[in-house]
Amino acid sequence: MSFAGLSLLPRLRPDLRLRLRTHLRPGRRPSRHLITAGLLVLAVLPLPLLAAEVNLYSARSEELIKPLLDRFTQETGIKVNLVTGKEDALLQRLQSEGLNSPADLLITTDVGRLHRAKEAGVTQAVSSARLESAIPAAYRDPTGHWFGLTLRARPILYVAGKVKAEELSTYEDLADPKWKGRVCIRSSDNVYNQSLVASLIAADGAEATETWAKGLVANLARPPKGGDRDQILAAAAGQCDLAIANTYYLAGMLIAPEANQREAAAKMKVFWPNQAGRGVHVNVSGAALTQGAKNRAEAIQLLEYLSGDQGQTWYAETNGEYPVRPGVPVSATLAAWGEFKADGINLTRLGELNGEAVKLMDRAGWK
Numbered sequence: 001m002s003f004a005g006l007s008l009l010p011r012l013r014p015d016l017r018l019r020l021r022t023h024l025r026p027g028r029r030p031s032r033h034l035i036t037a038g039l040l041v042l043a044v045l046p047l048p049l050l051a052a053e054v055n056l057y058s059a060r061s062e063e064l065i066k067p068l069l070d071r072f073t074q075e076t077g078i079k080v081n082l083v084t085g086k087e088d089a090l091l092q093r094l095q096s097e098g099l100n101s102p103a104d105l106l107i108t109t110d111v112g113r114l115h116r117a118k119e120a121g122v123t124q125a126v127s128s129a130r131l132e133s134a135i136p137a138a139y140r141d142p143t144g145h146w147f148g149l150t151l152r153a154r155p156i157l158y159v160a161g162k163v164k165a166e167e168l169s170t171y172e173d174l175a176d177p178k179w180k181g182r183v184c185i186r187s188s189d190n191v192y193n194q195s196l197v198a199s200l201i202a203a204d205g206a207e208a209t210e211t212w213a214k215g216l217v218a219n220l221a222r223p224p225k226g227g228d229r230d231q232i233l234a235a236a237a238g239q240c241d242l243a244i245a246n247t248y249y250l251a252g253m254l255i256a257p258e259a260n261q262r263e264a265a266a267k268m269k270v271f272w273p274n275q276a277g278r279g280v281h282v283n284v285s286g287a288a289l290t291q292g293a294k295n296r297a298e299a300i301q302l303l304e305y306l307s308g309d310q311g312q313t314w315y316a317e318t319n320g321e322y323p324v325r326p327g328v329p330v331s332a333t334l335a336a337w338g339e340f341k342a343d344g345i346n347l348t349r350l351g352e353l354n355g356e357a358v359k360l361m362d363r364a365g366w367k
């Protein structure tokens with residue numbers, strides 16, 4: 001961020017303008033050779049000082065995004081200044097910095113958070129034909145305040161040998177007493193579960209979803225604890241037969257350095273629920289242009305790059321996610337799980353229903 005503000009020469013090189021001006025006497029026009037000398041100063045300046053840049057706050061860790069940003073810089077000459085942090089901390093930082101924030105772009109996960117950022121007023125609308133044609137309408141904000149860049153599914157995972165695929169059908173079915181003591185899922189304060197419950201409210205209504213949530217809680221094998229990986233580990237260890245988790249956790253565990261993670265993941269199979277109906281619950285990681293973005297054009301260019309062919313293939317594969325763009329190939333691991341029908345609801349709706357989902361889960365006793 002050291003060169004922030006120096007990207008647009010005529011506007012942002014006050015030091016140079018000052019240098020030229022101090023050579024001028026009042027009332028006199030600058031001589032031709034003085035101007036030539038000034039231009040020469042510009043011409044010999046080191047390149048990085050003149051380079052355009054974009055300042056990025058990213059909730060994705062550096063290894064998940066840096067190589068792609070480097071490629072973007074190579075291709076466009078636009079430098080990317082990366083600040084990584086936790087999702088909620090970055091949002092808070094943007095809120096407290098307001099229009100003075102150095103950030104041009106926020107990258108974060110889950111529509112619940114992207115919607116929160118929009119509601120908090122820290123984002124601004126982008127209109128880009130390239131983004132609109134690259135990203136399906138369901139995976140971007142209708143008013144252009146955020147754009148999905150990778151897709152993640154939250155299916156039902158089951159322990160091979162303990163459950164048959166034929167016994168499974170829908171999320172709704174997880175409240176059936178036949179699953180008593182057999183389900184592992186993380187706590188309700190997690191945004192992934194909040195978005196999942198929001199999708200059920202949208203499909204079945206609040207009343208039916210509350211009844212469902214009570215049934216699900218009654219079927220839990222243990223009080224919710226840990227993250228998605230912990231649900232998979234618990235299922236593999238025999239504590240439950242079903243686990244709800246985002247697919248990239250399973251993909252990551254299959255190639256994890258730790259043997260216990262690989263072994264646990266190998267015991268699990270993926271079941272795509274609600275295939276005869278609305279489809280499996282999906283969510284995105286995505287990006288939003290900040291309210292006070294100073295490098296607006298460069299930030300939009302980066303957004304477009306991330307939604308392009310190269311960006312989509314690499315970005316989705318690196319974290320075991322799916323591209324948001326139809327027709328972009330998925331990794332071999334994901335391909336092995338088969339194709340699925342995704343819930344086509346506009347994800348913005350899930351952001352809108354987040355508050356209702358949180359209250360409902362609380363009433364249902366979902367810890």
Ligand code: FE
Nearest residue numbers: 109228246249
């Ligand atoms: Fe995650």
